[in-house]
Structures are given as C-alpha cells and as structure tokens.
Amino acid sequence: MGDLDFRGRQMPAWFPDAKFGVFVHWGAYSVPAWAEPTGELGAVDPEVWFAHNPYAEWYWNTSQIEGSPAHEHHRTVHGGLPYDTFLDAWKAELFDPAEWIDVFARAGARYVVVTTKHHDGIALWDAPGTGTRNTVRRGPHRDLVADLAAAVRARGLRFGVYYSGGLDWHAGRRAVIRHEDLIDECRPHDAAYAAYALRQVRDLIDRYRPDVLWNDIGWPDAGMADLPDLFAHYYATVPDGVVNDRWDGAHADYLTSEYQANRQNETAAHWEQCRGIGLSFGYNRNEGPEHLLDPAGAVRQLVDVASRGGNLLLNVGPKADGTLPGEQRTVLEGIASWMAGHGGAVYATRPLGPGAAPSDGAPWIRWTRDDRHAFAFLADVPDSARDQVVLKTRPGLLDPATAVRLDDLPVRADAVPDGILATSVALGTPLPTVLRFALL
Numbered sequence: 001m002g003d004l005d006f007r008g009r010q011m012p013a014w015f016p017d018a019k020f021g022v023f024v025h026w027g028a029y030s031v032p033a034w035a036e037p038t039g040e041l042g043a044v045d046p047e048v049w050f051a052h053n054p055y056a057e058w059y060w061n062t063s064q065i066e067g068s069p070a071h072e073h074h075r076t077v078h079g080g081l082p083y084d085t086f087l088d089a090w091k092a093e094l095f096d097p098a099e100w101i102d103v104f105a106r107a108g109a110r111y112v113v114v115t116t117k118h119h120d121g122i123a124l125w126d127a128p129g130t131g132t133r134n135t136v137r138r139g140p141h142r143d144l145v146a147d148l149a150a151a152v153r154a155r156g157l158r159f160g161v162y163y164s165g166g167l168d169w170h171a172g173r174r175a176v177i178r179h180e181d182l183i184d185e186c187r188p189h190d191a192a193y194a195a196y197a198l199r200q201v202r203d204l205i206d207r208y209r210p211d212v213l214w215n216d217i218g219w220p221d222a223g224m225a226d227l228p229d230l231f232a233h234y235y236a237t238v239p240d241g242v243v244n245d246r247w248d249g250a251h252a253d254y255l256t257s258e259y260q261a262n263r264q265n266e267t268a269a270h271w272e273q274c275r276g277i278g279l280s281f282g283y284n285r286n287e288g289p290e291h292l293l294d295p296a297g298a299v300r301q302l303v304d305v306a307s308r309g310g311n312l313l314l315n316v317g318p319k320a321d322g323t324l325p326g327e328q329r330t331v332l333e334g335i336a337s338w339m340a341g342h343g344g345a346v347y348a349t350r351p352l353g354p355g356a357a358p359s360d361g362a363p364w365i366r367w368t369r370d371d372r373h374a375f376a377f378l379a380d381v382p383d384s385a386r387d388q389v390v391l392k393t394r395p396g397l398l399d400p401a402t403a404v405r406l407d408d409l410p411v412r413a414d415a416v417p418d419g420i421l422a423t424s425v426a427l428g429t430p431l432p433t434v435l436r437f438a439l440l
C-alpha cells in the first residue's frame with residue numbers, strides 16, 4: 001500500500017463490532033426547529049423535497065425558497081430576520097453533556113458523531129476562519145465539540161465529528177432548489193473555500209483526535225488534491241480512526257446510506273445506515289409520535305442493520321436549550337432496556353449468512369452469529385400461530401437442543417423437516433425475543 005493509497009487499509013475491529021452509534025445534529029437551526037414532516041429521504045419526490053424539506057437543519061435553505069411553507073413561517077413568525085440571529089438566540093442554557101452521553105451509553109451506543117459545522121457554516125468550536133460565526137464567540141459561548149468529546153470519552157465511547165465539506169451556505173452560494181443544484185450550482189468549489197475547509201478539518205483532527213471523520217455532501221473540486229495528505233495526517237494522528245464515503249469518491253473506509261437513499265451501499269463489506277429517530281436530523285417541533293420510530297421500531301432497525309453486517313447511526317436532535325426532546329429520550333430509554341438483556345446478540349456479531357432465512361413479514365425474523373452461537377430474533381408472531389414459529393434453517397447449521405431465550409424465559413425448540421419449530425411465550429411482541437443456539 002503506497003503512502004497515500006488507503007484502499008488496502010484494514011478496517012479497525014472496533015467499528016464493525018460497535019453496531020450502534022448515536023448521531024447528534026445540534027445547531028442554530030435548533031432554534032426555529034421547524035420543518036414540514038414530509039417523509040423519508042428516498043421516499044419523497046425530489047421535485048418536492050427541497051421546498052418541503054423535512055430536515056429541520058435545512059431551515060436556512062428551505063426558508064429561502066419563495067412560496068415554501070418555511071418561507072412563510074420565517075416571514076410571519078421570525079419577521080424574515082437574518083439566519084445568524086438564531087445563533088445569538090441559541091443559549092444552550094440547560095446543556096449537560098454528561099447527561100446526554102449517559103442516555104446514549106445506556107441505550108447501547110458505542111460511538112457518538114456530532115455536527116461540528118453543518119451546511120449553515122456555523123461552527124460548534126472556535127474554528128479557524130469563522131471569526132465570530134461559532135458557538136464559542138456567540139450564542140452558547142462554549143466549545144460544544146470539546147464538551148461533547150470529553151463527555152463521550154469519559155463514558156468510554158468513541159467520538160466522531162461530522163463536517164459539512166460539500167455545502168456551506170456562508171460560502172456565498174444560493175439556496176438549493178433542485179437536486180441537480182447539489183452537484184455544482186449551489187456548492188462552493190473554489191480554492192479559497194477548499195483551503196478554508198481543509199484548515200478546519202485539520203484543526204478538528206489535531207484538537208479532538210476524532211475516531212470517526214464523517215464528511216457530508218462531498219468536497220470542493222479545488223480541494224480534492226489535498227485529501228490524500230489529509231487522510232494520511234488523520235491516520236497518523238488516529239491510527240484506528242475510520243473515514244466515511246462522502247468525499248466525492250476520494251476514499252472511504254466504509255459506505256453510508258441515509259434513510260431509504262443509497263440502500264445499494266448496504267451490500268458493502270463495511271457500511272453504516274444513518275437516520276433520525278423521526279424524519280429530521282435537527283430537532284423539528286412539528287414532528288409528532290406518528291413521525292417517530294417507537295422503541296420496538298428502533299430496536300428492529302438496529303437488529304435488521306446488524307443482521308446484514310452494518311452499523312446503525314441513529315440521530316438525536318437536541319433542543320436549543322440543550323435538553324433532549326422527551327419523545328426522543330423515550331425511544332432511547334426503550335432501546336436501553338432491550339439492549340440491557342440482548343446486546344450480546346448484537347455487538348461483535350456478524351451476519352449468519354445462507355442457511356437461515358430472515359423474514360420481513362409476520363413473524364419478523366432476523367439472525368446474527370458469533371464464533372459459537374447463532375441468534376434468532378423473533379417478533380410479531382401472529383396470534384393464529386399461537387407463539388409457534390418455524391425457523392427455516394439448513395440441516396447441520398445449529399443444534400435445536402441448545403435453544404436458550406436471552407431473557408431466561410422458557411423456550412421449546414424441536415427439529416422439523418425445514419428447520420426448527422420454536423414454541424414459547426411472547427414471541428409475538430413487537431420487541432424482538434432472542435433465541436440462542438449453539439452452532440454445529
């Protein structure tokens with residue numbers, strides 16, 4: 001492997017073993033906290049997406065689009081004030097980083113990735129070149145990146161940084177109105193912005209030594225030649241760090257998907273799906289329970305991703321005052337209580353592979369494995385099945401006689417012609433029941 005050729009780089013085991021990370025989108029956009037809960041990325045017509053963007057962190061852009069509900073909202077509720085007014089209104093007066101990370105750690109997250117500069121160009125540390133456009137000099141008057149890095153590491157979790165390299169609305173471009181705008185028209189590609197962004201990412205590396213370098217949208221054309229050296233510097237500084245795939249093809253330790261977008265990336269050797277607990281990354285006051293995953297839905301999202309060899313990066317959008325929205329906290333607490341008894345069937349596992357059939361219908365079935373065991377996750381067994389499920393497995397894969405339920409309740413498992421007949425109570429709950437079998 002040449003000095004600057006990272007294609008052969010070995011994936012550090014911590015990342016695929018981690019399975020579950022928490023994403024945090026917190027910024028000036030958390031003050032208006034307003035978007036239309038339109039739908040999931042990938043499921044909404046791109047022609048509709050930008051003017052009715054469900055991503056509340058896109059507030060500056062959406063509110064620039066004449067005729068959009070966000071434009072009307074900004075005019076009538078916020079008097080059409082300049083966006084940076086929200087930075088000064090952002091006080092984070094109730095922010096307690098240790099309390100956040102306690103919730104994330106109990107939910108079972110093994111890493112936390114936080115926004116350091118989103119598309120609005122406002123930095124959550126005193127980033128070089130931002131002048132007063134950061135949270136140290138205005139608004140919270142705190143280095144939020146440092147506060148969160150310290151709290152994450154105090155809990156023994158890995159810390160990652162999100163940086164919007166491809167979009168910066170302060171770099172003098174107009175609002176994104178159509179998807180094709182994201183390729184060129186609305187992205188800064190000039191040398192001055194490239195130098196600005198490079199300096200900031202190097203500063204993040206040198207100051208916080210992030211375990212994950214999570215860039216978004218892409219990288220300025222004029223800065224592409226800088227990236228091999230940047231990655232070399234990153235790996236020299238953080239030898240077991242990992243880099244995502246949103247650098248316009250320059251490099252990736254792993255691929256990403258986002259809600260329903262780019263699901264084809266979920267066939268890669270290493271991949272991570274990111275999504276909000278609801279339809280937005282930034283806190284959206286317009287989201288109700290109908291827009292959010294419930295605890296069982298979040299657990300099944302995590303199990304489904306882990307069963308296919310990926311990581312789930314589940315986003316929390318804190319309020320401007322620094323509190324976690326109650327409905328999002330409830331989901332994390334629900335994940336926590338399930339992971340407390342079942343995390344061993346998720347962490348450091350790999351897909352079981354052919355020979356055991358997952359099922360998307362009812363019952364919902366997923367599989368993982370470690371060196372010695374196969375784990376079957378069962379949910380939504382229909383009443384008509386009277387808590388009996390046939391787990392389709394090839395003969396010789398696992399030993400039905402070794403069946404154990406991870407919650408220590410009784411289970412009966414018998415070999416049947418096309419697999420294993422599992423009979424137990426509470427196989428029908430929306431939260432997965434987990435059966436462990438010894439691999440043969």
Ligand SMILES: C[C@@H]1N[C@H](CNC(=O)c2cc3ccccc3[nH]2)[C@@H](O)[C@H](O)[C@@H]1O
Nearest residue numbers: 055057216217246256257258261262281
């Ligand atoms: C995490 C999420 N990313 C959005 C931008 N998404 C992309 O640029 C993007 C999605 C995606 C999916 C698969 C492969 C590449 C991708 N880029 C941002 O626009 C959102 O505000 C939020 O920060």
